[in-house]
Amino acid sequence: MRAKGAAFPAAPYLFVAPALVGLALFKLYPIGVGLVASFFDYEAISGRKAWVGLGNYRELLADPLFWSACWNTFLFNAVVTPLQVVLALGLAVLVNRRLPGMSVFRAIFFVPAVISLVVASIVWDLIYNPDNGLANSLLAVLGVPPQPFLVSARQAMGAVIAMVTWKGVGYWMVIFLAGLQAIPGVFREAALLDGASPWQFFWRVTLPLLVRTIVFVVVADTAINFLLFAPMYIMTQGGPSDSTTVLMFEVYRNAFVYFRLGYASAVSTLLLAMMLVVVVVQFRVLRPRVEY
Amino acid sequence: MERRSLPATLALYAGLVSIALLTLLPFLWTLGASFRENAEIFRYTRPLSIWTFVPVRPTLGGFAYIFGEDRFGRFMANSFFVALAVTAAGLFVNSLAGFGFARFRFPGRDPLFAAVLVTFMVPLEIIVIPLYIVVRGFGWIDSYWALIVPAVADAFSIFLLRQFFQELPQELVDAARIDGCGWFGIYWRIALPLVKPALVTAGLLTFIRQWDSFFWPLVATSSPEYTVVQVGLAKYITEFVTFWDRLLAGAVAASVPVLVLYFVLQRYYVQGISTTGLKA
Numbered sequence: 001m002r003a004k005g006a007a008f009p010a011a012p013y014l015f016v017a018p019a020l021v022g023l024a025l026f027k028l029y030p031i032g033v034g035l036v037a038s039f040f041d042y043e044a045i046s047g048r049k050a051w052v053g054l055g056n057y058r059e060l061l062a063d064p065l066f067w068s069a070c071w072n073t074f075l076f077n078a079v080v081t082p083l084q085v086v087l088a089l090g091l092a093v094l095v096n097r098r099l100p101g102m103s104v105f106r107a108i109f110f111v112p113a114v115i116s117l118v119v120a121s122i123v124w125d126l127i128y129n130p131d132n133g134l135a136n137s138l139l140a141v142l143g144v145p146p147q148p149f150l151v152s153a154r155q156a157m158g159a160v161i162a163m164v165t166w167k168g169v170g171y172w173m174v175i176f177l178a179g180l181q182a183i184p185g186v187f188r189e190a191a192l193l194d195g196a197s198p199w200q201f202f203w204r205v206t207l208p209l210l211v212r213t214i215v216f217v218v219v220a221d222t223a224i225n226f227l228l229f230a231p232m233y234i235m236t237q238g239g240p241s242d243s244t245t246v247l248m249f250e251v252y253r254n255a256f257v258y259f260r261l262g263y264a265s266a267v268s269t270l271l272l273a274m275m276l277v278v279v280v281v282q283f284r285v286l287r288p289r290v291e292y
Numbered sequence: 293m294e295r296r297s298l299p300a301t302l303a304l305y306a307g308l309v310s311i312a313l314l315t316l317l318p319f320l321w322t323l324g325a326s327f328r329e330n331a332e333i334f335r336y337t338r339p340l341s342i343w344t345f346v347p348v349r350p351t352l353g354g355f356a357y358i359f360g361e362d363r364f365g366r367f368m369a370n371s372f373f374v375a376l377a378v379t380a381a382g383l384f385v386n387s388l389a390g391f392g393f394a395r396f397r398f399p400g401r402d403p404l405f406a407a408v409l410v411t412f413m414v415p416l417e418i419i420v421i422p423l424y425i426v427v428r429g430f431g432w433i434d435s436y437w438a439l440i441v442p443a444v445a446d447a448f449s450i451f452l453l454r455q456f457f458q459e460l461p462q463e464l465v466d467a468a469r470i471d472g473c474g475w476f477g478i479y480w481r482i483a484l485p486l487v488k489p490a491l492v493t494a495g496l497l498t499f500i501r502q503w504d505s506f507f508w509p510l511v512a513t514s515s516p517e518y519t520v521v522q523v524g525l526a527k528y529i530t531e532f533v534t535f536w537d538r539l540l541a542g543a544v545a546a547s548v549p550v551l552v553l554y555f556v557l558q559r560y561y562v563q564g565i566s567t568t569g570l571k572a
Contacts, residue, residue, distance in 0.1 A: 011475045015392025016404065018385045022445025025426060027411035030419035037418075094308060096561070101305075103558055107551070108312040111319050114550035116504045116522055119543040122529075123322050126334070134321055137340040166315065171500075174493055175452065177561040181489035182459050212455040219409075220448060227415045248415060255417050268418045275413045 035272075038265035049262070056266035065242060066250070066267070072157065073226065073246045073271075077278075079161050081221050084168045088217065089210075091169060092176035093202065106177070113171040121234035124163040125150070128235070153243040156236050160244055164231055168224075172217050179213030180206070211288045218282050226275050247271045319547075320345050326354055326540040333536045354541030358528075363516060364542055367524035372549060374439045374520060375502035379495050381444045387491065389445075390453030391479045395465065405454075412447040416507055424511060438512040439520065443502060449494040456490035457483055492560040500550055521546050 038056055040049040060066050095106045112120065127134040128149040136146040149159045183206065191201045207214075229248040232238055238245035238253070247267055255264035324345040325333050336343040358364035393405050416423075423442065424433070432438040460483055468478045484491065506522040513519065525546065528539040 008475070009398075012392050012396035012398040012401070015396070015475070015479070016389045019389035019445040019450055020404065020408075022385065022442075023408060023411050023447065026423060026442035026445070027414075027419070027447075028407060030422035030426065031411065031414045033422035034414065034418040091311070094304065099301075099304075105308050105312055106558060106561060107555060109315055110554055111547075111551070112315060113500065114547045114554065115319065115322075115543065116506070116525070116546065118506060118522065119322075119525065119539075119546075120318070122539070123318055123543075127318060127321070132334050132337045134317065134337055134340075134344065137338045137344065138317075140338070141340050166318070170315070171497070174496065174561070178456070178489035178493040181561065182456065182487075212458055216452055216455045220412075220451065223409075223413050226413070251415060252417055261421075265418055268415060271415075272410070272413050276410075279409070279413075 034265055035269050036265075037262050038269050040262045042259070042261045052262065056263045057270075060263065060266050060270070065245065066247075068242055069245045069247045069250050072242075072244065073248075073274075075157065076161065076246055077222065077225050080164050080168075080225050081218070083161075083165050084172055084221055084225075085214070085217055087165070087169045088172035089176050089214070092173045092180060093206065095173075096177055096180045109173055110170040112167045112169070113174070115167075117167065117230050118234065120167050121163070121231045124166075124231075125235045128159055150236050151240060153240045156240055156244045160231050160235060163235070164225070164228065168221070172221060175217055176210070176213060179210050182213075183209045211286060215283065215286045215288075218286065219279050222278055222282065223275060226271060226278075247274075322540055323544055325536070326544040327351060328537065329353060330535065330537045333540070351537075354537035355545065357535075358538050358542050358545065362524070362527075362538075363519075364521075364524055364545065366516070367519050367521045368546065368549065370518060371503055371521040371546075374436060375499045377436075377440045378443045378502045379498045381440070382446055382449055382498050383491060383495050385444055386446055386449035386494065387453050387484065387487075388479070389450045391457050391483055393450065394454045394457035395460075395483075408447045408450055420508070420511055423508075427512060432512075434513050434515055434518060436518065439509055439518070442508075443505075446498065448501075449498055452494050452497075453487065453490055456487040460486055489560050492557050496554065496557055499553060503546070503550055 037049075039051060039053060041052045041055065042049045091109055095102050095109065115123075130136060130146060130148050130151060133149075135149060139145075139147065148155060150156050187205055187209070188201065191205055196204070227248050229246060229252055232244045232246060232249050233252065236244045238249050248271065251264045251267045251271065253264075254260040254267065321337075321344070324347055327347045327350045329349065329351050332348065336348065338344075389408075393401065393408075427433060427438050427442060430437070430441075432441065464482060464486075465478055468482050473481070504522060505520070506526065509518075509520040510523050510526075513523075521542075525539060525542045528535040528542060
């Protein structure tokens with residue numbers, strides 16, 4: 001008998017090497033180049049660049065639109081991510097049963113995830129149309145007067161949040177379903193034999209054992225939502241009166257509409273810094289406490 | 293089957309049915325609209341009636357155009373091939389890395405993992421120009437290689453699989469080591485089969501991400517032979533007019549393969565197949 005692995009210190013590096021080579025070439029190197037661009041000013045036509053040091057950042061911090069985009073990004077993420085995570089976990093627990101018809105519900109809840117984000121944004125734009133959209137038709141049935149939705153600065157962000165939540169819940173539900181599979185069925189039987197209610201079982205057994213899955217969903221969902229801008233781009237163009245302009249929309253607009261690559265890169269760098277702070281906090285708070 | 297009272301079961305189903313209806317409404321409207329003529333698409337939304345969802349004069353015009361005049365079948369085949377290749381290669385490469393990060397302590401592990409996480413916190417919009425230059429350096433522009441290779445190594449899958457590999461009991465690994473199993477054997481024969489639901493999930497979500505990818509294929513390819521499904525769809529929205537019948541028919545057609553895939557993989561999401569619990 002011999003334990004090969006222990007005497008082979010290169011093993012871990014061999015496991016991670018193929019992926020790291022790919023990420024280094026196609027992600028980390030371009031990221032480095034992209035972020036260094038934040039210290040330059042690019043001429044739109046010639047593409048000539050000039051070193052401006054922290055000039056882009058100074059301009060950024062003095063721009064009121066940057067600060068309102070920060071606030072909108074914060075608002076959007078503070079609502080969407082918890083909402084998606086809680087709903088996805090709730091649905092996963094509900095459909096993770098051996099009851100008739102559950103596979104149908106599992107499939108239906110996943111449907112929004114199979115429609116491309118662009119198409120979903122276009123369809124919801126039509127749904128939110130104040131004059132002939134489906135949303136107001138449904139409200140009319142309930143006796144609610146027509147709402148302006150995306151054309152109102154007060155409602156636009158809420159409308160975008162509703163759409164994004166709808167689109168994402170099924171996606172994250174699937175990951176929770178996988179996490180629930182890793183919880184041995186005997187735990188459930190034992191807990192029920194001990195007289196635990198399903199609610200107690202969820203809080204005392206399921207949730208603690210699901211912590212690693214929850215960490216993944218929370219962190220990944222945060223990163224994805226911070227970078228989301230297609231729904232705003234398609235449905236509101238960041239308006240009305242910049243009420244749905246998130247930082248990522250500013251990145252896009254500066255890079256591809258105003259051709260201000262350096263400035264876009266500076267916004268993106270600050271966005272990355274914010275995400276890293278949020279994610280580090282999430283990792284700290286959600287550290288697994290139970291080993292089994 | 294679980295033992296629970298009849299009212300509780302009825303309440304559960306009532307809740308599920310109402311959430312399902314809310315979830316499905318936008319899709320049902322899209323589905324109905326994809327069988328309408330362009331002029332009819334917005335005519336019956338108000339007031340709400342059966343004709344809001346069911347086409348009054350059903351037509352296959354949108355589908356006939358995209359599969360007949362246009363080459364939407366080819367676009368779908370391209371996306372399918374690319375997504376399948378990325379998923380297959382990605383599952384191997386990323387599960388290796390996930391296992392490495394989960395089951396070993398080694399110098400540099402945490403900084404390397406942090407670097408992995410950073411790669412999915414920077415938008416493609418910022419890295420697209422340097423990425424294009426790298427890919428052009430390999431001579432891959434306007435080929436399948438450009439669509440497949442850069443997407444294989446993926447932080448999302450590495451992170452997801454790492455979380456699941458961490459759940460595996462250490463005793464299992466120790467026992468295998470004592471039996472003379474090498475690290476690759478432990479990964480391949482013991483760890484991988486035990487995280488099957490996570491592998492299926494990582495594969496499914498990788499496939500969907502590739503199926504949905506738009507911006508990079510738009511930049512990296514130009515020939516119709518390599519046009520992917522989302523780029524094909526975007527052609528029906530022009531600066532001056534949107535061909536709603538074609539767009540919605542394409543959207544419905546594009547959702548079919550992923551739905552079928554999900555149905556096929558669903559059996560991995562049924563509680564009871566798990567054998568992970570060593571201690572239990």
